[in-house]
Amino acid sequence: MPNAENHATVEEGSASYCKISLVMTLSTDSDIRAEVWLPLTGWNGKYLAIGNGGWGGDIPSELIQTGLRRRYATSGTDDGHSGPSGRFVLGHPEKLIDFAYRAGREMVLKSKAIIRAYYDRQPRYSY
Numbered sequence: 001m002p003n004a005e006n007h008a009t010v011e012e013g014s015a016s017y018c019k020i021s022l023v024m025t026l027s028t029d030s031d032i033r034a035e036v037w038l039p040l041t042g043w044n045g046k047y048l049a050i051g052n053g054g055w056g057g058d059i060p061s062e063l064i065q066t067g068l069r070r071r072y073a074t075s076g077t078d079d080g081h082s083g084p085s086g087r088f089v090l091g092h093p094e095k096l097i098d099f100a101y102r103a104g105r106e107m108v109l110k111s112k113a114i115i116r117a118y119y120d121r122q123p124r125y126s127y
Contacts, residue, residue, distance in 0.1 A: 016040040017068055020114055024106050029094040034077040034107040035059050036114050037068045047115055047123035048072040049108050056099065057083045073123060075111040079103045 017037050024032040048067040050060050056079035067074035080098030081088040089096040108126075116122050 018118070022107075022110055024103075024110070026098065026102055026106060027094040029092055030080060030098050030102075032077060032080040032098055032103045032106065033059060034075055034103070034110070035061075035064065036073065036075040036111045037064050038073050038115065038118050039068060039071050042071050043073060043119060044071040045121075045124040046072050047112065047126040048074045049104070049111065049127065050074060050076040051104065052077075052079055055079075055081075055084055055086050057081055057085075057088075072127075073111070073115045073119075075107055077103045077107040 017039050020036045020038070022032075022034040022036070024030065024034065026032065048070075050063045050067065052058070052060055056077075059078050060076045064074045064076045080095055080103045089099070112122065112126070
């Protein structure tokens with residue numbers, strides 16, 4: 001179940017936002033974490049999904065903040081694991097599937113549903 005928090009600022013002079021934290025268990029071995037950050041005012045009507053580099057392993061908060069400052073509804077995921085190495089896949093084929101595509105796909109689907117519920121409309125564009 002998502003948890004929502006309201007935050008006053010991302011950095012000095014930026015907009016207030018709502019942060020929704022997700023934990024997605026899509027298989028018996030899944031533990032995918034994601035966050036959706038929504039501007040409280042001035043939303044530009046667009047959605048920005050942030051990816052990770054390399055093996056991922058953390059929610060890219062700094063990149064999410066960049067999108068939020070530009071008034072995008074923005075989300076990011078840890079790709080279903082913690083840490084910058086690929087050790088998590090050893091003996092965990094479902095975690096490899098989470099990393100390969102499931103975490104990003106589900107983050108986008110859930111984020112768009114949250115955006116629609118929060119703003120009462122879908123984003124005009126998604127990136």
